[in-house]
Amino acid sequence: MSTHQPPMPQAPAAAPHWQAAPGGSYPGYTSPIPVVRTHLGHAVASEWTKIRSVRSTIWTLSVFVFLVVGIGLLVGGLVSAHASDASMSGSNPLSFGFFGVLVGNMCIITLGVLTTASEYGTGMIRTTMTACPSRGRVLAAKAIVFFAVAFVVTLVSVSFVAMVQSSMLSGSGAASPSGGDWFKATVGVSLYIALLGLLALLVGSMIRHSAGGITIMIGLVLAPLVLALFMATESLRSVRDFLFEYSFPSQLSVFYDNTLSGSGPTGWDPLWIMMGLTAAAGAGAYVLLRNRDV
């Protein structure tokens, strides 16, 4: 291994033109490297390098695409092969994209939590915070980079699935989706999933533990629906309905118009709800990050 004979101390050689200190009240070495006043853009470039240079990103996103596209194509194929024209009449062909996204969102959650929490696991966070003392800037840069990646990957996957499914099901009696339907089932769903991932990123920043963060997020996504299933008594009816309507799967289904529950949020409501949740988590994560020791 060539790590053994390193050239003898050549820190100066790396910076050949150092001069005597030009004064100021703090004498000493002056570097030839130009001083740059850093801003959020530098932090974003840094976070982009980080997220693209680890294999966990590639893995989680590959599995996500595989699940969304694979399940989407499978469902589309099964429906077009077995459904009768009568049963399909008037239904929205885009709605069959729901199942892939429902399963695939776990990957986005995992990547979101890992983006922040894994730095605590490895100790990298100390290096990060030393390089950028503005903690708000670090959190903002991570959020921007992650949100962009999650949004783009989701948009590409769900758009592909939507196009394939609608062409598979055209002529099977299904309704022809409107432009609004298309927008909600592609851009709407992608924004929703990217926001869910962002929430996971913020939870990861607060919890500082990868496994813990992922567990909490999966709990948030699944627990309301599971709890609702077990609330059989009549006295808990209103609680059960609330949990059911506002559980993650039924809110996601609103984008596809095949609401699992007949009532509850409609239209773009789930997106506003998720935005509110994420904003609250963002504020909490920022305050904790600023006040805690790294």
Add this chain to the structure above:
Amino acid sequence: MIELDGLTKRYGEKVAVDGLTCTVRPGIVTGFLGPNGAGKSTTMRMILGLDHPTAGDVRIDGRHYEQLTDPLTCIGALLDAKAVHGGRSAYNHLLCLAQSNGIPRGRVGEVLETVGLVAVARQKAKGFSYGMAQRLGIAAALLGDPRVLMFDEPVNGLDPEGIHWIRNLMKSLAAQGRTVFVSSHLMSEMAQTADHLVVIGQGRLLADTSMAEFVRRHARSYARVRSPQPERLLDALHEAGITVVPAADGALEAEGDKAERIGELAARHGIVLHELSPRQASLEEAFMRLTAGSVEYHARTEAGPRSWGSGRQGGTA
């Protein structure tokens, strides 16, 4: 220059750093010495703005860490060689740090060459040995070509060749006019590199002195003598007014440069000597004496070898 002013850190009841005031000056290597748990790493984390001080203040070239907009070009630090994402390559690790501070991409290759990691630059950090990880941490510290450098226990885990390399590196960095602040729990290590010493124990400042002054004050010289006729020797020494204390192995020790006098005395009285040597107490001993009252984790000596082990300890204090 690093200026600590009454720097204090408390974790609940426990005081990790207690009113530390000192100045780390440019152009020399300043050793930061203390036993394990003395508060060295906590102090360094506060210098870097990672931990918030409970009280007091710390400035780097006159500014607080949070005020540095491009910190890596002001201060480079090696805190923990393992503070790296294991799945990322050495090159990408340094690249993301360079980008966050607007440092030209070309510096990454330069520092990799400086620390001798060019051949493994594209390999994942988790496959690195401790010594390689240490070099990667040093590369990150040098990345911004900073005026101030801080190393926490840099020689830990390095082989002798690596230790030699980093000693020279620190000296050459200081010789360029940079501030070099390096922590260690080994006095012998500091004796070879540091020009100035800051010693702490249980978070308190115990000494802030030049290395030369520390050596002058603490390096005790004594003469060691061993004879098969100890009673006769003791009588002779007593007559001549030389006081001795028994050492662990049955030899005798006399304070000061008395080896020649003892030799002449023995010759005059016809006493057989098996050993006579002028000695210098190690700086390590001096450091242990200095911090004796403030060692965080005492190892308990089981079945204490008092009968032959304690005599000299008592005599030298």
